[in-house]
Amino acid sequence: MSAVLAAQSTRDALLTTDLAAVAENTRRFADLVGGGAVMAVVKADGFGHGAAEVARTALAAGAGALGVTTLAEAVALRAAGIDAPVLSWLNPVDVDVATACALGIELTAPSLAHLSVIADGCAGTGRRARVHLQLDTGMARDGAPPRTWSALAAAARAAEVAGLVDVVGVMGHLATADEPGHPATAAGLAAMRRGVAVARRAGLRPRARHVAATSAALHEPESHLDMVRVGAGLIGIDPSGRTRLRGALRLTAPVVQVRRVPSGTGVGYGHTHATDRETTLALLPLGYYDGLPRAASGRAEVLLAGxxxxxxxxxxxxxxxxxxxxxxxxxxxxxxxxxxxxDGEPTAGDWADWAGTIPHEIVTGVGPRVRRCAR
Known part of the structure; x- marks a missing residue:
């Protein structure tokens, strides 16, 4: 073998989404909680798997609604021809309510300010905004804190009576569902029950109560309520690590150079590694811009030549x-x-372990120059 062999292949790095795996995972959750009770969360470009493709597949496999973070993500689903119910739950106070109403996109109201903007945005349009009130159930993150919840529920009811909004849901989130049985989960569910009771006393009749994401859907049956929000689970990740789901993503890359080197050869920046024998080194055209975490250096593996x-x-x-x-x-x-x-290849979970992170970060971190396809 010569010292350096230049690549003859023009194939690129390729990220392939297995839609059959998405369908299989979706059916598993639909069977668990009941058909139509799964909201397929396709935020962050479907966890890096392609939002529109994952959305269509999940809906065909039994999901009844879609969830995203931003209004822009929801608008993109509509532009792709998807007309299922879509909820967008993370928007600035000045969200474009007119666009949301025109496209039938549901919005969350995590504060009185958000609710006011939503109600004002509907005034004079002849349309009611479909709203999910969002309660902070223990994360100190998004959602209305309990001390303002009664006021938010009362204001939402007033907006309903005025014909401006339709409160179709109440939502929360659980901080510790990745650890089944954690006492904070019980506390979060109790907070959700109290919040729903307050909303009902205010005269609201939300039809969709939802607090569970993937881990809670799998391991906390009491959290299922009317609907569960499944994102990571669609593409094969159980954040608790207790359930094997079918991975839906494969990242491949061609070898671009091969060289034979003697023992003691320093490799890469800083010579953090030196060969301990004569060996062959293969170069892959992927780096941290493409989603390979630098923190995995020296520990990560790939499958090559069997x-x-x-x-x-x-x-x-x-x-x-x-x-x-x-x-x-x-x-x-x-x-x-x-x-x-x-086939014995590393998984996104393996890469997460090598990098000291979670698989979500691996699958959503693949860079834009990697070619995508779905099958």
Whole structure:
């Protein structure tokens, strides 16, 4: 083998979404909580899997509604021709209410200020905004704190009577559902029950009470209420790590260079790794800009030529080096960086462990120059 072999392949790094896996996972949740009671959360471009593709697949497999964070994400779903119920729950106070109403996009009201803007935005349009009141059930994050909840419920009822809004839901979120049985989950559910009772005393009749995300849907049956919001679970992640779901994403890249090096060769920036024997190094055209976390340097592995191979040296912005030992590897051969694990390849969970993070960050962190496809 020559010292350096230039790549002959023109194939790019490729991120492939397995829509059959999304469908299988969705059906699992629909069977668990009842058909139509799953809100498929497709925020952050469907957790990096393609929002429109994941949304269509989940709806066909039994989900009854969609959830996103921003209004822009919801508008993009409508532009893609998706007409299912869509809830957007994280918007500034000056959200474009007219657009939301025109497109039938539901909005959350986490504060009196948000509710006021939503009601004012509907005045004179002849349309009612469909609103989910959002209660802080223990995260000190989004949602109305309990001390303002009664006032928010009363104001929402007044806006209903005025013909400006229709309060269709009450929502919260659980801080510790990733740890089944954690006492904070029981406290959060109790806060949700109190909040719904307050809303009903104010004259509201929300039809969709929802507080559970993926982990709670899987492990806390009392949290199911009228609907569960499933995002990570759609694409194969149980944040609690207790349930095996089907991974839906595969990241591959071709080898672009191969070189034979002697023992003692320093690899990459800072020479944080030096070879302990004569060996072959393969170069992949992926780095931290493309979603390979730099913190995984020296620990991560890929599947190449039928075996797991360790990434050596520091992962740089555009490149990662893999030690293949004495095996024959050629430019153009394709490495699997992560996938569902069915063929022995690393998973997004493996990469998360190597980087000291969570799989959500791995699957949503793949950079824009990686080509995407869904099948």
């Amino acid at each position: 075996r797991r191979r360790r990434v050596v040296g520091v992962i740089s912005m555009d490149q990662a080096v893999v030690d293949v030992g004495d095996d024959a590897v050629w430019p153009g051969e394709v490495a699997t960086v992560f996938g569902p694990g069915d």
